[in-house]
Amino acid sequence: DIVLTQYPGTLSSSPGERVTLACRASESLSGNFVAWYQLSPGQAPRLLIYAASRRAAGVPDKFSGSGSGTDFTLTIARLEPEDFAVYYCQHYGGSPLFTFGQGTKVDVK
């Protein structure tokens, strides 16, 4: 089974800062099937990035994704109050069909 490991587990930052979240796979992945989500308390999860680097509809350009092989990243260019949330990477393919990382929590320093 593919395992996705996200780090750090918690990232403490301040509004206006730039942060980079990492997602490492246990084996090489096709980047075409890597996505990132944002989970905020009391809200529906939100797709941010798909195919490793494409922004979903309505997602501001402060969010960007990159990576290939086993290493993928999500960067938030300038943190705003609504960006303090938990972020998950996800891969499609293999067994199980969908695998999620354990999440990175971005909280206020």
Next chain:
Amino acid sequence: LQMQESGPGLVKPSETLSVTCSVAGASIGSISSYWGWIRQSPGKGLEWVGSVFYNGSTYSNPSLKRRVTISRDLSKNHFSLNLHSVTVADTAVYFCAGDQYSSSWWVSWGQGTLVTVSS
């Protein structure tokens, strides 16, 4: 596209957990559409439970040991999850999610419904 889960809130151990997702703004039978269930146990991350394609084909997470049944009602435009023989470990927020065009990621999500397994 809007999605809304509904469920019992509380289920007893060994019984069947049933949750339904009502979809508005798209037909769950439209070609290429893909729908599914993802859950989040308290204090834990996201876990894919199972999915149903527009043609009725279903897939589920092997870790759930064949306890998953996913069905759909095209006339009501909703799909349902039945998780059999539940234990306290199945306590979670159950999200429904889906998309009209992609089967590789989850574009639209419901708010989630908390189901607690307890006697």
